[in-house]
Amino acid sequence: MKQQTIRRWAWIHKWSSLVCTAFMLLLCLTGLPLIFMHELHHLLGDQIETPVISHAGPNASMDSLMAAAKARYPKLVPQYMYREDDEPLQWVVRLGATPTDITNTHNVVLDARTAQVLGEPKDDEGFLYVMFKLHVDLFAGLPGMLFLGLMGFLLLIALISGVVLYAPFMRKLPFGEIRHQRGDKLKRLDIHNFLGIVTLCWLLVVGATGVINAWSDLLIKYWQFDQMAQMVAPYKNLPPPTAFASLQQSLQVAQRAEPEMQLGFIAFPGTPYTSRHHYGIFMRGDSPLTKRLFKPVLVDAQTAQLTDSRPLPWYLVGLLVSQPLHFGDYGGMTLKWIWAVLDVLSIVVLWTGLKLWWKKRHQYVPDIQTRIILSEAS
Template identity: 45%
Template sequence: MTAGTVRIIRLVHQWSSLISTVFLLLLCLTGLPLIFHHEIDEWLGYAPQAKPVLERGGKATVNEIARAALAHAPGKVLQYLAWDRDAPGLVIAYTNHAVDGPPDDAVLTAFNIADTSAAGPVGTGPMLILLKLHTDMYVGLAGKLYLGGMGLLFLIAIVSGVVLYWPFTRRLDFGSLRRNASRRVLWLDWHNLIGITTLVWAIVVGGTGVINSWAELMLMRWQATELAGMVAPYAGMPRPSQLASLDQVVTNARAAAPAMEIAFLAFPGTPFTSSHHFAAFMRGDQPLTSRLLKPVLLDGVTGEVTGAAELPIYLKALFVSQPLHFGDYAGLPLKIIWAVLDLFTIVVIGSGLYLWIARTRRRPQRAAMVPGRRA
């Protein structure tokens, strides 16, 4: 590698890192507590608790849950019903002022399947504030795409840093820390060591973060292509004035996707389906397959299945990347590892900023030492 090539790559690494530094620190600092958002919500009392289901009482039907949700939110309509695999005793109802109302206007409430009583709101408290800062900085799609751009710069900084690692450390043993050198050199050694140690994790988290920032665009593409093709025979039909029985809809969806369970049910007119159909998104029962959803479309009037298809690869990548981004796959041990690596990344970002500041301060000193140069 020539000296000129090394210099270009160093400039790419330097400026891709500097431009994204503030936002990367924001993402790392907000992402750290979000890794433990389930645990923190429970500790702070924001996680709804399910009542035990008594065998003699049985479980409430889906129709009963829906009626309870509408009674709990007068004047609102149902957009979705969701079944959280980590809280089997609850069903989460999404209500909004309109069936196509903005997601930020939706109110999420958990209901007990034991007696249809409201167990409490979902997605409230300090974790919601951190999540909004982490995902879109409270400016919607533009914020998501901007943070996605910062994520791409982060990946460029990682790749360029790896390319630079060999030329700058080829004369040193791996993990060498030159403790007798200047503070700047010692921090450079720490920066390189922690950076190369957290390399794989940084690429995984950075890459999944970029994918997550494109979620709305991916959904819009799916609606305009695969979903549009599935509902083409019903194009132009209005939303049914009388919807099919939700119990029958759920039963038919389960029959259409054996060995799968329902993750959430989208009502006609919502972004996940057409104006005439229910869409039941089914999931597997394993840690990985539970993230891979299969949509089943059902007629809004009769509840009969009208189509089922696998999601395109880009949506599968999205659904897999969302929990992976926060280490939400293997319980608390993986979350702890994610948190430690997040802290290491904060050190890498901070040390990189310190090295740049120290370098810029040295330039005037070097210039003053050049013979014959005037101050």
């Protein structure tokens, strides 16, 4: 590799790394507890337990569940209805002052068998909420998400440039050799390079999926403008309904339309995932992969008649697949622990890289790694 090319790649690696390192450290530190979010919710007592009762009959209807939730807050309107994978006997109904309100919402947890209210958990407070907001948008909304997406893109550049530099640097060294006898500077550099190459694939996966997730709001808005607008086009100039059909009957319509799928969640009229005239009933599969992939079924909220159903476009499929992959949420606890170990190793890579720069900040280029690569290449 020519010396000028090496210097150019070294410059790219140095500055792309420096710009994003502090934020990548933050994301690794906040992402570590989020890998075990469900387990920590149980440990911290945030999870509402389902009572053990003798129940032989059918579960409560969706209308009974909705009536129980609205009885708690009669002046609020339902926004979403969903359940967690690890709590199949619970339904959560989110209500707000308006269908799009995000500041004054309440979550009502219901027993799916009896429609009994089990509790009203808060999802906007506590340690995990702070970690989640810092990890997703730095408490800055969409601008924060896009900024972190840019930092993720710089991370990908740093990784690619690091691989380009690694090959000539390690040409005459055994893989994984740490030169302890050559001083702290070389030892720190060897540790940084070795752990960097060990965690490379994981960092590429997590970095790429993080960049995709940073665009989630914009991708959903585009889907609303494109696909959703086509699905509800016949209702464009109609006034919103004043009377609503049975939610249970509407669900049955969706289940007949997609008999091989199960209910994922319901978006109520006026929310971003549907229109003012429809129940947005999102169906999903039951395998580790297909349960992440939703298919919207729009049911007329006034007549309970099927309006439209179509698969999600490729860009939303990519988004839905990338979200659990980002947190290692595909393969149970084994994959989560692997993700956690790689996360810790990545923190070491970022920290050693930062220390390398700090130690040589008063030196002129070429720095130690560039000098070694140039000497090996000559």
